[in-house]
Every structure is written in structure tokens, then in C-alpha cells.
Ligand SMILES: CC1=C(CCC(=O)O)c2cc3nc(cc4[nH]c(cc5[nH]c(cc1n2)c(C)c5CCC(=O)O)c(CCC(=O)O)c4C)C(CCC(=O)O)=C3C
């Protein structure tokens with residue numbers, strides 16, 4: 001595959017409201033057909049209203065797009081970068097229309113989710129297929145960059161980020177601070193049909209290796225859905241309670257599941273989990289997300305080069321690079337509606353079979 005196979009990069013993200021009037025339509029769009037109780041919708045809307053109705057996620061994606069553009073302007077590859085969202089403007093179909101009008105025929109998508117799950121992989125691929133169908137004739141072909149939970153550009157910056165957070169803790173408790181890695185809870189059924197948990201454990205393990213002897217655990221935030229549906233546990237707040245009960249005096253909460261400080265980080269962790277820690281008398285520091293860290297942006301460029309110019313394929317740890325083309329049942333729960341997707345094989349290939357020499 002040569003560079004000419006792709007003529008654009010597409011940054012694909014969740015989207016968020018930017019003013020008060022956006023909040024309810026955004027929430028309705030996110031939860032449509034997802035069985036989220038009305039009370040949960042109202043509660044989460046309040047989180048947005050507390051921040052003036054504006055989620056930081058769109059500005060964070062604007063900044064990430066700009067950082068990637070700046071880097072590739074000097075170091076290549078010479079490809080334009082577009083951006084579209086699942087749930088708020090700019091919506092994917094509008095972006096694809098703009099790309100078509102600019103003459104883009106085939107784009108490589110970078111999704112702002114580092115891990116596999118229906119929410120983070122397949123649902124985006126369904127959204128992209130639906131957007132292509134909406135645009136119709138001339139809509140660009142779309143491929144997707146592999147999940148990057150074990151890519152050095154994502155894993156390596158976490159170490160110095162955690163060191164910085166440790167540095168914010170009072171000196172007398174710093175040495176026994178526990179690392180609390182947290183990610184978005186998802187229904188256990190959704191988890192069983194993807195590598196979500198095992199990928200997270202691998203990332204946490206790789207990062208924690210740089211802190212020998214320091215206790216760590218993977219926990220979950222932002223549980224939703226009806227109470228009778230099991231979601232991944234323990235919740236970050238319950239875990240803090242448990243740690244305090246065991247005599248832990250300080251924590252660094254690491255939002256390992258997220259790449260930017262969006263609402264589920266600044267509310268569920270910086271407001272809620274920080275308040276829990278305060279109540280328990282635990283010293284609390286929240287580690288940054290990778291955001292526009294130069295090492296992460298360079299990692300994105302490397303992931304692009306891997307596909308457009310035969311660049312080296314990097315993966316830390318024991319699991320190897322994930323697939324470039326998803327198998328037919330990737331992140332699919334048997335029984336769920338099978339919607340069209342992009343970036344998926346026509347039949348289930350052997351994992352890794354799309355890689356030369358695999
Ligand atoms: C795995 C995962 C990621 C990480 C991967 C990725 O980044 O995609 C993620 C990211 C995000 N989730 C976000 C916001 C919301 N997620 C919700 C609901 C849900 N998330 C789920 C999972 C995930 N979500 C699930 C299984 C649900 C239940 C409904 C359903 O099954 O689909 C709801 C509805 C209210 C509620 O149910 O809590 C909201 C408002 C924002 C934007 C924040 C901002 O505005 O700054 C971001 C980046």
C-alpha cells in the first residue's frame with residue numbers, strides 16, 4: 001500500500017454540547033435507543049449545566065487536530081485532517097460531505113477511543129457507515145486506525161504524567177500513594193464481547209511497571225443504565241472508600257480510559273471522586289490525560305505512517321498490534337441488531353491476517 005491510497009485523515013470523536021441550548025438535544029441523541037433511564041439523563045444534563053452547558057471535548061479535539069496538522073506540515077505525510085463527531089456538530093455526515101466536495105476519495109480514521117468495545121469501536125464504525133450512506137454517491141471510502149491502547153505514543157507519556165501528579169501530593173503521603181486507574185464502565189455483556197478489560201489491564205500493567213512496589217488497581221467511572229443491568233465494577237468512589245478503610249492516605253487517579261479531559265473526567269473525577277476522597281481524608285491528585293502531549297501526537301502520526309507508508313508497527317507488552325481491519329464480529333454482542341459498518345472484513349479473517357508476514 002502506498003501513500004497515494006489515502007488522501008485524508010479523519011479525526012472521529014464523541015462530540016459534546018457547546019452551550020446550554022445544546023445540552024438536551026445532545027443528551028437525547030446520545031441515549032436514543034440505548035435504554036438509559038430518564039433520571040440518569042437528567043442527572044448527567046445537570047453536570048453539563050454546572051459547566052455552563054459547554055463540554056470541553058470539542059475544543060480538545062480542535063486542539064488535537066491543530067497539533068497533528070502542525071506536526072505533519074513539517075514532518076509529513078502530506079494529508080489534510082478533517083474532524084467529525086458521533087453526537088454533536090460537526091457531525092460525521094457533514095464532514096464527509098465536505099471531504100467529498102474537496103475531492104477526498106479515501107480517508108484513514110483516527111478514533112478518540114484507545115480501546116475496543118461496542119461504544120469505542122463498532123458503534124463508531126456503524127456511525128461512519130451511516131454517514132456514508134447519508135452522503136450517498138461520492139462519499140469517501142473509510143478505513144480505521146487500530147486501537148492504540150498498547151502503542152508507545154499512548155502508554156509512555158502516562159509515566160511522566162503520573163510522576164507530575166505524584167508531585168502534587170503532600171510530601172509526607174506521596175510515597176504510599178496508590179495508583180487508581182479508571183475508565184468508563186460499560187455493561188458486562190458489552191465487555192464480554194470485546195477485549196475491553198484485557199486491553200485496559202495491559203495498559204495499566206505497562207504503566208505501573210514504571211512504579212515498582214506501588215499498589216494499583218483498575219476501576220470504573222460513569223456507570224449508567226438501569227440498576228438491574230450489571231456494569232463493570234468497582235466504581236471509583238467505592239474503591240476510594242475501600243482504600244481509605246485499609247489505611248491508604250493518598251491516591252493518584254489516572255483516567256487511563258480517556259485521551260482528553262472531557263466532561264466524564266472533569267465532572268465524574270474532578271468533582272465527584274475528588275469530593276469522595278475529601279470526605280474520606282484521602283489526599284487526591286488527578287493525573288492528566290494525554291491530550292495534545294507531543295509524544296501522543298507523534299504516536300498518532302506513527303499510526304498513520306504505519307498504514308500509508310509502511311512505517312514500523314509498534315506495540316508494547318505481550319499482546320501485539322491489534323487488527324487494522326475488524327473481523328465481522330468485532331465488538332458485536334450476539335443478538336444485537338447487525339448494522340452496516342466500515343473498516344470490517346467481509347468474512348472473519350484470522351486476526352492479524354491483514355498484516356504482511358503475520
Ligand atoms: C466506552 C465509552 C467511552 C470511551 C470511548 C469513547 O471515547 O468513545 C465513552 C466516552 C464518552 N461518553 C461521553 C458522554 C456520555 N456517555 C453516555 C453514555 C454511555 N457511554 C458509554 C460508554 C463510553 N462512553 C456507555 C456504554 C453509555 C451508555 C449508553 C450507551 O450504551 O451508549 C452519556 C449518556 C448519559 C449516561 O448514560 O451517562 C453521555 C452524556 C463522552 C462526552 C463527554 C463530554 O461531553 O465531554 C465521551 C467522550
Ligand SMILES: [Fe+2]
Nearest residue numbers: 119184222264
Ligand atoms: Fe460515555
